[in-house]
Amino acid sequence: MSVLCCGLLLGGPVVAGAAAAPSAHTRTGQESHGRGTPVSAEKLYTLDSAQAVAAELRGAGFDDGAVRHGVVAYRLVYRTVDPEGRPTTASGLLVLPLHSERRLRAVSFTHGTGVHKNDSPSMSRGSFVSAPVIAHASAGAAGVAPDYLGMGKGPGPHPWMDIDSETTASLDMLRAARTFAPRTGHVLERPVQVTGFSQGASAALALGRALRAGEDRWFRLGALAPVSGAYDFGGTELSALLAGRLDAKSGVLYAAYTLVAFNRLHHVYEQPGEVFRAPYDGTVEALFDGAHTGEQLMRGTPATLGELLTPRGRELLAHPTGPLAAALRTTDAVCTDWTPRTPARLYLATGDEQAATANTTRCRKALLRNGADVPVVDVGPVDYHGSRHLGSNVAATADIVRWFRQLREK
CATH class of the missing domain: 3.40.50.1820 (Alpha/Beta hydrolase fold, catalytic domain)
Known part of the structure; x- marks a missing residue:
């Protein structure tokens, strides 16, 4: 964005x-x-x-x-x-x-x-x-x-x-x-x-x-x-995001970017459908390819985290484990x-x-x-x-x- x-x-x-x-x-x-x-x-x-x-x-x-x-x-x-x-x-x-x-x-x-x-x-x-x-x-x-x-x-x-x-x-x-x-x-x-x-x-x-x-x-x-x-980021920020203490749309965008960007380097999930609900599991990764504008990202994502994330996706952000947890410790x-x-x-x-x-x-x-x-x-x-x-x-x-x-x- x-x-x-x-x-x-x-x-x-x-x-x-x-x-x-x-x-x-x-x-x-x-x-x-x-x-x-x-x-x-x-x-x-x-x-x-x-x-x-x-x-x-x-x-x-x-x-x-x-x-x-x-x-x-x-x-x-x-x-x-x-x-x-x-x-x-x-x-x-x-x-x-x-x-x-x-x-x-x-x-x-x-x-x-x-x-x-x-x-x-x-x-x-x-x-x-x-x-x-x-x-x-x-x-x-x-x-x-x-x-x-x-x-x-x-x-x-x-x-x-x-x-x-x-x-x-x-x-x-x-x-x-x-x-x-x-x-x-x-x-x-x-x-x-x-x-x-x-x-x-x-x-x-x-x-x-x-x-x-x-x-x-x-x-x-x-x-x-x-x-x-x-x-x-892995503690205070993601907790505030998931608890709804931050702007809702910003929370959607940051949650999506976190999962997509960290997956590229650290293999957080196997398939987008594990963490993103349909239809976003088939579209959200492409929105972060560097060629899409902020306006396109805004239009291509939902208004709430509940519409974006599967239970597994939310759990990963709430309680990071494995490679994601290790990467967030560095961050x-x-x-x-x-x-x-x-x-x-x-x-x-x-x-x-x-x-x-x-x-x-x-x-x-x-x-x-x-x-x-x-x-x-x-x-x-x-x-x-x-x-x-x-x-x-x-x-x-x-x-x-x-x-x-x-x-x-x-």
Whole structure:
């Protein structure tokens, strides 16, 4: 689905005070597959003045108060690895400020859920998924945003909520941006300011964890500000979804995407009819092929979970076992098995209809147990296209742009 349809979001043992060990996939080394090597770079557009950027941001519904520069935007296609560690390519958006310092701090923004390949930063100008990147660049940073595997110009289906591949795609996009930046007269500094929304909030925490663990020779974590994530996806989020505490249609879409996406990687069910009721058992998997729009997904799914799920499908989400449970443990570890040692904040909106705010509460408590007292910032009741969840990204972006700029200027 388009993020404008439903917002789509999304977000082990505790090792206090420790950085996480590299995962099996990210441990594959950058050099082994030329990871982070640019394959192509395409200039997408130039907003040649602060006034032009301000108009672009306002048109997308975002704050323009921190704009200082015009910007130039590029789509990078780069080498990375798939969930099995095999070579593949991905794309992403790099936005640079005009008439700025030669040395730039990178801000990595990881976006919320979309189902069509175009629901990604490098494919959507002046949109909900690209506006935060433009906003950070216009404030004097290098805005870096992976499209994720299977999105944008990437081949194959998107491995939704697969933390390992979100991390490798994000880290390799940073590497590609660093390699490309000198062609524009810039170099990227070592510290990276990391943020992300919804699905991208979990991805941001995972990228921060990788940078903290030294998984890149150059970049290190400079600051962290995820927004409205489902950090305890397998517990808090799925429980709230099944209990009807979240928006009903969003719950249908997330339940469907969870089963389809996790089945692709982890063999959760044999036949769709085991988990989806007719007629959706014959149609729902195709809706998540990257070629269907959010509107098509909305029309092609029912209004309630009872119409979508079989008893077996509901039981799998309520009490995950086997490969699904193991995969969800990895997804849900983004707050529990590491400690940020840099400035960090967690953003949310009270009344979020898609990401239960208890996810953020649990994340903060887990980080505190590990020795990091990370404050929670409630951005208040800001709606975007009728969604408090989407509104949290708009409101938080304005605050994070200013906060990150203050940190850079210290």
